[in-house]
Amino acid sequence: MPQTLKSVCGFFISYIYIINKKNKALNNDIIIQVRGLSKTVDGMPVLSDFSMEVFDGDFCGIIGPNNAGKTMLLRVLATLAQPDKGKIEIFGKRLIADRQQILKDMGVMVGNPVFYEHLTVFDNLAMYAVYSGFEKDNEEINRILQVTGLQETSDIKVKNLSAGDRKKLGIALAVYNYPSLVILDDPFTGLDIKSVVKMKELFKSLNSERGTTFIIASKQLNNLEGLISRMILMEDGQLIAEGKVDDLLGKSKIGLILETDNNEEAVKLLNKNQLPINDAVIKGGVIRLSCEREAIPYINKFLFVSDIQVYMLRPENAIASYYLTFTK
Amino acid sequence: MFFLEIYKMFTRPFALIALTVVFVLILLFGFSFAFQGEEFFQSLTAVFGKGVEFEGDLVNGNLFAYQFLQSTWYFIPLLVVFVTGGMISEEKSQGTLKMILSRPVSRTGFLSAKFGAAAVYILILIVLIALFTLGAGLLFFGNGELLAFDDGKFTLISANRALLSFAIAYGYYFLVLFSVASLSLLFSVLFTDSVKSIMVTASIILALYFISNLNIPFFESVRPFLFTSYFSSWSKVFTIGVSWMNFSFDIILLVVHILVFYGLAMMFFGKKEILD
Secondary structure, three states, X not given: OOHHHHHHHHHHHHHHHHHHHHHHHHHHXXXXXXXXXXXXXXXXXXXXXXXXXXXXXXXXEEEOOOOOOHHHHHHHHOOOOOOOEEEXXXXXXXXXXXXXXXXXXXXXXXXXXXOOOOOEHHHHHHHHXXXXXXXXXXXXXXXXXXXXXXXXXXXXXXXXXXXXXXXXXXXXXXXXXXXXXXXXXXXXXXXXXXXXXXXXXXXXXXXXXXOOEEEEEXXXXXXXXXXXXXXXXXXXXXXXXXXXXXXXXXXXXXXXXXXXXXXXXXXXXXXXXXXXXXXXXXXXXXXXXXXOXXXXXXXXXXXXHOOOOEEEXXXXXXXXXXXXXXXX | OHHHHHHHHHHXXXXXXXXXXXXXXXXXXXXXXXXXXXXXXHHHOHHHOOXXXXXXXXXXXXXXXXXXXXXXXXXXXXXXXXXXXXXXXXXXXXOHHHHHHOOOOOHHXXXXXHHHXXXXXXXXXXXXXXXXXXXXXXXXXXXXXXXXXXXXXXXXXXXXXXXXXXXXXXXXXXXXXXXXXXXXHHHHHHOOOHHHHHHHHHHHHHHHXXXXXXXXXXXXXXXXXXHHHHHHHHHHHHOOOOOHXXXXXXXXHXXXXXXXXXXXXXXXXXXXXXOO
C-alpha cells in the first residue's frame, strides 16, 4: 500500500475514533433526553412536541406559568403518566421499558407529598424506603431527618405535621439514600424562609459534593436565583428556551436596582450619558434600569466618578426578567 | 412489600371493625345458642312431627358452627367488599399511590401484594370463624353428630365426617370470599372514590346473587356463568353422596373467576395514570 494511502486511511481511522469518543462522552453526560414528547389530558394538549436534555451534575430549573406543563413533564419522568408520543431516556435507558431500574436511582417529589397520616414521620420514611427497595436503615433515616430539619418531628404522627414539615418530609424522601437524580416539583412552596435557605443549602451541597443532578420545577423564581445552572422555560406545554443560566442571562438584558445619595441627579446623568442602558427611572424610591450584564461595572464606575455615592446596586430577579422577555 | 401491604391492611380501621363485627356476631350467636339451642333444634325438626325421635345430643358444637355458616355466609362477603373495596382507591384518593408508584415498585408486584394481603385477611377471618364457632362450639357445647339441613333436606352425619366437611367447607368459603375480594379489588383499581368502588361491587354482587337464586327460567341459561351461583356450594359437603366432580367444577369456576378479575385488575392498573 502506498505511503500516502496509508496516511489517509490512518487519518480517517483516527478521525472516526475521535468522533466516536466525543459522541460517547457527550452521550454519557446526558442524564435525561426527551424527544418530541406530547401528552394530552381529556383531549387538551398539555405537552406538545417537547424536547429537552439534562446533563450529569446539572441543577436544572423548569420554569413556566400555571398550566405550562411543568408538573405533567415531571409526572411523565416519574412514570406516573404515560406519554402519547415521544422518546424519553434516563441514564441512557428507555423510561417505560426500564422503569424500575431508572427509579432506583431517582428521588421524586411531584405535587404535594402525601404520607400515611396515622404513622409517625420516622415510620413513613421507613415504609417508603422499603418501597424504594432499601432495607430499613435507622441511621440513614435519622441522618435525613437531621439534614432536612425534621429531627424534632421524628416521633410525631404525620396528621399532626404542618404543611411546611410535610413538604420537608417529601424532600427528605426524595433525597433519601443519595439518588443520582432528584426531581422536585415546587419544593419551596409552603416553607418558611429559614427552611427555604436550609433546603437550598442541602440541594447545593448534594449537587456540588455528590454530583447529584437536580430538576426543580418552580413558580417561585426568586428561590431558583443562584441555585440553578440550567434553565428550561416552558409555556403552553412547549419549550420556549433551554440552556445554561449564564449563557441565557448573559445574552439578555437584566434589570438593575440602584440606590444613591442623589437619585434624581443619578437618573439624569445615566440617561444623558452614552452608557448601553434602557431608560433609568425612579420607582419606589430606587432607580430601576435595564442593561447588558457587562455594563454593570461601568455604571458603578460612572456614578463613582460623577461623585454620586452608590449605597446599593443589585440585579432584579434576573431569571424572572429573562423569563418575562419570552412569555406572552 | 407483601408484608407492608399486610401491615397496612391491618392498620385500616375498617379491617379491624369488620373482624370485631364478626367476633361480636359469634358471641351473640353463641349466647342465643347456649340459652335457646334446644328451642331452636325443636323448631328445626318440627317438620318431622312427634313420631320421630333423635338419640344423643344433637344440640352440639357442630350444629352451632354449621348454623353460624348457614346464617351468615351471604353477609360475610359484603363485609369483605367493605374491607377490600378501598384498598387501592383509598390510596389513590389520599395520594399515597402516587408516592408509591414514583418509587421503583413494580406495578404487578404491588397489585399482587394487595391481592395477597386480601387473601391473608380472608384467611384470618375464616380462621377466626372456625376457631370461635367450631373450636369454641365443640369446647362449650360438646361434640356429636351433625344434623345438616339445606333446601329442605336433612342429613345426619357422624362427628368425624362433620369435622372433615367443615375443613373442606372453610376452604371453599375462602375461595368464595377471595373471589368477592378480587372483584372488589378490580373496582378499587377502576375508581378513585372508595365509596363508589364499594357500592358498585356490593351492588353487582347483590344483583348477581339475586339472579343466581331467582327461580325464573329466563335466567337459567346465564346462571352457570355467574360466580355468585357457586357461593353456597360449601353446603354440598354436608350431604351424603357428595358429587365431588360437581364440587370440583364449582371450585374451578371460582378459581377461573378469581384469575379473570386479577387479570383485568392487572391490565387496568398497568395502564393507570396518576394525574391528581
